[in-house]
Amino acid sequence: MAYLSDSDIMAWNDRIPPETNLYIGARYSNMASQPTIVFSLRDSHMYPTSYDQNGQQKQREIGDPDFKYRFAFSIASNRKEEFYSIFDKLSKESFDNHVLTANGTTTALKLDRKITDEPTKTLHKVFDKEYMRLEYDFSGKLSSIMAYVCLLETSIEYFSMIWGYDEDGNEYNLLKYPIGNVVSPADDKSKDYLILDYKFIRAGSFIINYVACEMFADKNSPIVKYGPVQTFSEKNLVWSRNNRIDDLLN
Numbered sequence: 001m002a003y004l005s006d007s008d009i010m011a012w013n014d015r016i017p018p019e020t021n022l023y024i025g026a027r028y029s030n031m032a033s034q035p036t037i038v039f040s041l042r043d044s045h046m047y048p049t050s051y052d053q054n055g056q057q058k059q060r061e062i063g064d065p066d067f068k069y070r071f072a073f074s075i076a077s078n079r080k081e082e083f084y085s086i087f088d089k090l091s092k093e094s095f096d097n098h099v100l101t102a103n104g105t106t107t108a109l110k111l112d113r114k115i116t117d118e119p120t121k122t123l124h125k126v127f128d129k130e131y132m133r134l135e136y137d138f139s140g141k142l143s144s145i146m147a148y149v150c151l152l153e154t155s156i157e158y159f160s161m162i163w164g165y166d167e168d169g170n171e172y173n174l175l176k177y178p179i180g181n182v183v184s185p186a187d188d189k190s191k192d193y194l195i196l197d198y199k200f201i202r203a204g205s206f207i208i209n210y211v212a213c214e215m216f217a218d219k220n221s222p223i224v225k226y227g228p229v230q231t232f233s234e235k236n237l238v239w240s241r242n243n244r245i246d247d248l249l250n
Contacts, residue, residue: 001096003034003202004150009097012146013121015069019243023059024040024142027100034096034104039065063102066157069141072135073156081161083153087155099143111147115140129169157206162198171188177210182240184193185232192207192217192240199231 006026012088013024021042026035040059075083091111098106119134136152164172177183180194193212201207214227 001146002090002093002151002154003096004037004146008150009035010145011036016067020133022065032096033099036098036100037109037146038100039063039142047233060098061102061104064141064143065098067138067145069138069145069149070135071138072133072154074124074126074131074133074154075156075159076163076165077130078171079159081103082162083214084154085152086200089156090151090154095147108145109147111151112140112144113148115148120221127165127167130167154200154202154206158198158200158208161206161208175208176234180240182215182242183210183212183232183237184240186238187237189238189241192242193194193230193232193237196224196229205229207233212237230232231241 003006006028009024009026016022016024023040023042025038025040041062042059057176072086077120092095095109095111097109100106101110116136119136122133122135124131124133127234138148162173164174166172171208175198179195179197182209183193184191185193192215194215195210195212197211199209199211201209210232211229212232213229216225216227
């Protein structure tokens with residue numbers, strides 16, 4: 001599942017203008033593994049200012065406010081489809097967070113695509129490499145903006161784990177086993193598996209596992225048969241003793 005950690009939630013206090021007097025908190029409960037997002041309004045505009053027993057300024061919980069936010073970043077222009085593919089995969093996962101409403105109940109945090117139109121796209125170069133700048137203008141419930149930006153930033157993390165570039169703009173796949181390669185399970189090197197896709201997992205850190213299926217190929221046959229699809233961590237795979245898939249089919 002997708003989620004915002006308590007530090008992800010609290011970091012939004014540095015993103016919003018201080019003049020809004022808005023405070024975003026993370027509240028844990030026994031009902032969920034991830035914190036509930038709580039929006040409060042600092043009562044600094046009221047006189048006299050009130051404080052709690054710990055000397056902290058009192059806040060009023062206000063539910064999920066409407067908000068506007070701009071978010072921009074650049075990706076390698078030749079890999080934009082791969083970036084969108086990562087985002088689309090992540091956006092299909094439900095969030096494991098809730099949001100405190102104005103009436104004191106909670107509702108599940110959800111991605112709302114209606115809070116932004118297509119991003120403004122601008123091509124530019126950095127170190128002789130062409131990039132596409134994507135600028136999103138969000139307008140809607142703040143929790144939905146937080147969810148959307150979380151998925152974009154998570155997609156950026158995974159994208160950066162797959163593709164790297166040098167100062168001359170040369171591109172490198174940073175993963176040990178790119179899609180299309182043939183590997184074997186570390187505990188059974190007699191079997192060949194074809195890497196089909198990546199599985200993105202966030203468990204404290206960002207992890208990329210490999211989706212693969214067993215393959216049965218014969219150099220003298222025009223047919224390659226496949227077994228069930230499985231997911232492997234990198235440490236549980238080794239290079240196949242045989243050649244890559246293009247060699248097997250020649």
